[in-house]
Structure formats: C-alpha cells, structure tokens
Amino acid sequence: MRSPKDFFAPLAVGAPQPPRQIPVRPSRMIHFFDPGNEKMAAKVPDLAKKTDVLLGNLEDAVRADRKEAARAGLVSIAKATDFGRTQLWTRVNSLDSPWVLDDLITLVTEIGDKLDVIMVPKVEGAQDIHYVDRLLAQLEARAGLTKPLLVHAILETASGVANVEEIAGASPRMQGISLGPADLAASRRMKTTRVGGGHPGYLVRTDPVGEDLTEGRTTYQQDLWHYTVARMVDACAMNGILPYYGPFGDIRDVVACEDQFRNAFLLGCVGAWSLHPVQIDIAKKVFSPSPADVAWARRVIAEMGDGTGAVMIDGKMQDDASVKQCRVVVELADELAATDPELAAAYDAATKEIQS
Secondary structure: OOOHHHOOOOOOOOOOOOOOOOOOOOOOEEEEEOOOOHHHHHHHHHHOOOOOEEEEEOOOOOOHHHHHHHHHHHHHHHHHOOOOOOEEEEEOOOOOOOOHHHHHHHHHHHHOOOOOEEEEOOOOOHHHHHHHHHHHHHHHHHHOOOOOOEEEEEEOOHHHHHOHHHHHOOOOOEEEEEEOHHHHHHHHOOOOOOOOOOOOOOEEEOOOEOOEOOOOOOEEEOOOOHHHHHHHHHHHHHHOOEEEEOOOOOOOOHHHHHHHHHHHHHHOOOEEEEOOHHHHHHHHHHOOOOHHHHHHHHHHHHHHOOOOOEEEEOOEEEEHHHHHHHHHHHHHHHHHHOOOHHHHHHHHHHHHHHHO
C-alpha cells in the first residue's frame, strides 16, 4: 500500500503532478461515437457544440478487425477538431485485451494534450487502476505532457461492485465511475438481456383483498440497478469523484430513458451515457436542475440567513440540513449556467418570479 505522504507524488520521473482535486466541469452526457466510422467522424465538430463530453469509443461496439482503424481515427479527429469547452474522452479496450497497450501508448503520446479522461472498462479492483496509473505517468513523461490525464472506471463486474470503494480511492487520477449494466448483468448471472433500465418481471405486488388471490392486485415495476447505483454514488462521494449512469439501450423508448436518467440524477449521479443524438437532449434536461428547483433553493438559502436555526417557508420547516441540500442544487446550477446562457436566463427568470 502506498504511503499517504506519497499519494500525490508522480509515478514516473518527468510526469506531471497528479491532481489534488478533480475539476468539476459539466458532464451531463457522455456521448459515444465510433471514431473509425467516417459518417460519425464527420459529425464530431457539430456534436462538440451540443455535448458536454464526446467519447471516442475503442472497445465494445467496435469489431476486432476495426480496432486499429478506430484508434487511428480518434487520433485524426482529435488533431483536426477544436472542441471548445467540450471534453474529449476515450474508452480504451479492456486490460485483458491485445489492443489496450497500443491504445494507451498511441493516444497518450500523440493526442495526450487533447484528451481529458481515459475510461477503463471492466475494472475489477484497485490493482487495475494502479496499473493504468503507473503506465500513464510513464507515457506522460515520454510525451512531455504538463497536464495529467484523468481515469474513469466502468463498474461492470461483480468483483468491481464488491471493490467499488477501493477503486474510487485508488489514484488521485480517478475522475469518476460509470455503471455498466449489460456486462454487470452477465457477470452476476442476472436473467435480463436489456441494456440498462428496468424489467417487467422485477416487481412487487399489492396484498390480496379478501380470499381472491388474483383480482385487483396492482404490480409495480422495480429498478434492477438501485442498489448498485446507490453504492457507486456513496463510493464516489466518499472519495471526491463523480458518479454516472451508463447506457440506456432502447433508443426508441425516450420516456423510460428519461425516467431512468432522472432516478440516477436524484440518487446523486451527475450525468449518463448517450448512445444516440436523441439521448443528448434527454440527459441535458434531466441532469440540469429545473428552474423552479433552483429558484426554491435560492429562496431557502436567502431566508435561512446564516444557515443556523430553523424557519417556516410556505408551511415547510427548513433548517441547516435544508440549506446543505439547497446548496447542492444552486452550486450545480451556477456551474451549468456559466457555460449555458439559455439555462442561466431561465434560472434568473425563475428566481425573480419567486422573489416577486
């Protein structure tokens, strides 16, 4: 185990200093694209204007015979594109694959100055992060990078969930963790073939009325991922990093997608993956606090004064815990408004309305 005194020391001579605090930037949607697909590559400059994060995917959904083309495509796109405020991430191949070493060597040495985060799939424990951490330091030193690359883990194995707390705290590079429901379902031997979302067979049923056990009993579909998301959120919060919901595979079902994203948002996630342009706007809407919620939070903070004691506002008791909750909403709103003029105007208008 590394000494706490050495936790923030570079792991290679000449590597940049590891970050002491993870920068919190808007990342409501991590939009995936295949950099080896020419049609998708052509859309990247336009997508960069609409998304918080663009992720060049090298792993799943890229066939084995196209891995090198996808890697080369990402290098070309990164060099040719001005991403503005949008972050550029990549998901490399899994650590047990024959491609991941070339992924890391190529990307760090050729476009390390354009990349923000490297997403690592199927992380089993802290040992996987330690390996990537040291290798990145060596490659950063070779490339002469001055800004350290951050690491994002995907929680998609039973071992990963069991070790999520140690994964979250394994390196100062850790930016966040995403839920990977499809691979996690397979790892757990769950009996679902859906990619994220609920399942009609996972339900609770109201008690019977009288002797009839079949009539009049309502069922309610449950969330297969509630436990895992909640545990992931706790692990991330404990270590000062960011939790994300992963993919929602049914592109057509925009209603259920929005519901699932909102569940994750309410539990503490800061964003989710978008697999199709239609999901970009869903994530932007869901992971931005509503103007009404922001206005209410600002009112509570203002009326609480120094934040101590308790007050009644519209018949509801508010105290210091209320202020802490409201500050979470207001701080997120301020971060988003700083880069989104339309959202900033909506927040200001709602606040003025509630104050009048």
